[in-house]
Amino acid sequence: MSGIPSVGIHDIAFATAHYVLDLDDLARHRGVDPAKYHVGLGQDAMSVPAADEDIVTMAAAAAAPILRRHGTDNLRTVLLATETAVDQSKAAALYLHPLLDLPSTTRLVELKQACYSGTAALQFAAGLIARDPAERVLIITSDIARYDLDSPGEPTQGAAAVAMLVTADPAILQLDSASGLYCEDVMDFWRPNHRSTAIVDGELSVRTYLTATGRAWADYRMRGGRTLEEFAAFCYHLPFTTMARKAHRNLLGTLGAEWEPERIERLLRDSTRYNRLIGNSYTASLYLGLLSLLDHAPDLTDRAVALFSYGSGCVSECFSGIVRPGYRQHLRTAENRDRIAARTAMTYGRYRALHAGHDARYGIDHVLDPDTGSPYRLTEITGDKRIYQKA
Ligand code: HMG
Numbered sequence: 001m002s003g004i005p006s007v008g009i010h011d012i013a014f015a016t017a018h019y020v021l022d023l024d025d026l027a028r029h030r031g032v033d034p035a036k037y038h039v040g041l042g043q044d045a046m047s048v049p050a051a052d053e054d055i056v057t058m059a060a061a062a063a064a065p066i067l068r069r070h071g072t073d074n075l076r077t078v079l080l081a082t083e084t085a086v087d088q089s090k091a092a093a094l095y096l097h098p099l100l101d102l103p104s105t106t107r108l109v110e111l112k113q114a115c116y117s118g119t120a121a122l123q124f125a126a127g128l129i130a131r132d133p134a135e136r137v138l139i140i141t142s143d144i145a146r147y148d149l150d151s152p153g154e155p156t157q158g159a160a161a162v163a164m165l166v167t168a169d170p171a172i173l174q175l176d177s178a179s180g181l182y183c184e185d186v187m188d189f190w191r192p193n194h195r196s197t198a199i200v201d202g203e204l205s206v207r208t209y210l211t212a213t214g215r216a217w218a219d220y221r222m223r224g225g226r227t228l229e230e231f232a233a234f235c236y237h238l239p240f241t242t243m244a245r246k247a248h249r250n251l252l253g254t255l256g257a258e259w260e261p262e263r264i265e266r267l268l269r270d271s272t273r274y275n276r277l278i279g280n281s282y283t284a285s286l287y288l289g290l291l292s293l294l295d296h297a298p299d300l301t302d303r304a305v306a307l308f309s310y311g312s313g314c315v316s317e318c319f320s321g322i323v324r325p326g327y328r329q330h331l332r333t334a335e336n337r338d339r340i341a342a343r344t345a346m347t348y349g350r351y352r353a354l355h356a357g358h359d360a361r362y363g364i365d366h367v368l369d370p371d372t373g374s375p376y377r378l379t380e381i382t383g384d385k386r387i388y389q390k391a
């Protein structure tokens with residue numbers, strides 16, 4: 001494939017929230033058959049932030065291991081993609097400047113378009129690096145998926161941040177130059193400024209996701225992208241993990257391709273393992289899926305991976321990359337699994353109280369008691385100023 005100088009993901013790390021709620025507990029309290037969540041949605045648990053965690057603390061925790069390993073030389077841009085903004089004006093990335101000891105010669109920006117904007121960040125980073133291959137760009141996708149209590153979206157909540165260092169001659173995933181796009185103005189999911197929870201037309205959102213990913217694939221192919229048969233794995237945006245199965249079956253259907261269910265499962269399963277335990281993490285979800293694939297799949301060296309990004313509203317992008325030789329040496333697989341296992345189990349009552357507490361504190365000065373085990377925490381909001389602390 002033709003293209004820009006070799007650009008892609010040189011390092012990738014993630015963080016999630018302090019608490020975990022088992023979806024069996026949620027099902028029991030809601031009087032729902034747990035199989036609806038485990039089988040119907042393909043979700044087993046969801047990460048729930050402590051009161052002193054937010055997208056900034058998760059973003060810092062995700063990025064810190066990357067900066068410890070690579071330092072900040074030639075790092076001139078940090079792009080934070082989120083739809084859980086903490087301010088209407090100031091970029092959440094700015095709070096990372098002191099928390100991560102970033103150089104004062106850094107371009108720090110926040111990007112928004114529902115779950116899609118991490119992919120925009122990746123493409124913008126590729127452009128910056130094509131202009132100056134010595135530059136390195138840090139992208140952080142960080143989100144907390146919150147729906148109303150007792151709503152259909154509730155079991156798909158979750159929280160995570162994925163940080164990626166994007167460079168020339170990357171060690172993990174080299175991006176192909178072809179990418180396919182689809183956009184449409186549609187009200188399938190949105191969150192007006194006065195709300196902390198999303199409004200969603202569930203059925204429309206699923207239908208639009210299917211249409212958009214299929215159309216993005218068609219554009220990808222028209223622009224010289226790989227064929228279906230070339231891919232060793234497919235990573236989809238994962239609002240819940242059965243969405244990837246639905247999307248892939250839909251894509252095969254539109255292409256008239258008939259694949260055995262076992263083959264579909266083999267090509268999707270490894271990318272859904274972490275998300276099944278964490279829930280939707282909006283912008284981070286696709287990249288958590290990629291990380292899950294890299295951590296679980298048999299050797300992917302020199303194999304192609306397809307990525308389908310979708311953000312409600314909507315923008316979708318299909319793109320791809322080749323896994324680099326030696327990539328496993330750069331992963332943190334044991335650490336990643338430990339991080340998920342180390343979350344603190346919470347009761348249903350505690351979960352409800354935390355969910356309600358979030359809105360009760362909105363716009364009111366408050367100091368937060370230490371709760372999270374993360375090295376980064378939100379300590380207080382006074383005069384509408386957010387104060388963060390690193391351990
Ligand atoms: P719902 O109405 O609770 O669920 O909402 P359902 O009745 O449609 O059931 C879900 C599945 O479980 C169905 O499977 C049922 O058959 C099955 P399907 O027919 O779809 O294959 N089921 C069972 N399976 C086994 N045993 C049982 C059982 N009972 C039922 N006993 C919905 C589901 C996804 C709409 C809801 O969770 C929701 O509103 N979620 C939020 C929106 C969402 O995730 N949309 C996805 C596409 S949009 C997107 O991905 C973007 C997003 O991430 C936001 C962004 O971009 O910023 C959300």
